[in-house]
Amino acid sequence: MASAPSPYWQAWEGQALVVGPGGLGLALAAELTRRAPSLLVRTAGRRGANLALDLSDDGSLERFSAMAARDLTPLRVVINTAGLLHDEALQPEKRLSQVRRHALERSFAVNAFGPLLLAQAIEPALAKDGPVHFASLSARVGSIGDNRLGGWYAYRAAKAAQNQLLRTLAIEWQRRLPQACVTLLHPGTVATPLSAPFSGSQAPSALFTPERSASHLLDVLEGQTAACSGAFLAWDGQPVPW
Structure with missing residues (x-):
């Protein structure tokens, strides 16, 4: 879903950074x-x-910040x-007995602490x-109010923690960087290696290509x-x- 230059973005000059290639x-x-x-x-x-x-x-x-x-x-x-x-050593938990400290720590390190430390x-x-x-x-599974299925303890909790951390960041930046806008985005179910093992039950119309999801997300940021x-x-x- 290719797009022409957007009137919204044409006025933006400087640099942009996408983390996670x-x-x-x-x-x-x-x-x-x-x-x-x-x-x-x-x-x-x-x-x-x-x-x-x-x-x-x-x-x-630290090196990246400098x-x-x-x-x-x-x-x-x-x-x-x-x-x-998930990876070769980590899978979403289906029940309490599968919860492990190392999995919680790894998920929080990337999904919760990582975005806030990136902002810093x-x-x-x-x-x-x-x-x-x-x-x-x-991710929608990080919503506490929308959690009706359970499971996925580490991922759900880490995404919920990210939401709280970045909501708190938004409040601080409203005081110190009043033109900054912090947004948490649920991209839908996207056909990527992250979601591949869990998207088999999705209807084809509900599974986005990366290009379609990217277009939707930039549309959201424009607003x-x-x-x-x-x-x-x-x-x-x-x-x-939330």
Whole structure:
């Protein structure tokens, strides 16, 4: 779903950063490049990105912060897509007996602490003279009010914790960076390796390509201003219960 330069984004100048160069991260970087021709869009991650960054490593974050203050100013848009649901040593829990401390700690390190520490790292590079977007992918399963199925203890709790941390960040930035807008985004179910083992029951019409999800998410950000900072929104712009 390619897009022409957007009237909204055409006025934005400076740099943009997409963290997490997986399928959706790369699609967001490509879509933002099309919509905002005056923004220099960079990607960051552990591999396959323009810039090296590991959100679970304090040394990597410190080095990235120093580089960002020097080379990424003015930073106008930051979108974090990094997340951890499963890997060879980690699977979502179906019942209490499957909960393990190491899984909780790993999920919180990436899904909860990572976005907030990213905000801390890039804060010195953020533009001070115009609007700024800081967005991070959350998930509907991180909604406490919408939790009707249970399970997935670590992932649900870590995403809920991210929501609280970034909502708190939004309140602080309203005082110190009044033109910054923090947004938590539920991207829908996207056809990526993260969701692949769990999307078999989804109807084809409900499973988004990375390109379609990226287009929807940038549409949502176009409707957000600093006055809306701290919102938790789905891909269609609808609020998600906390």
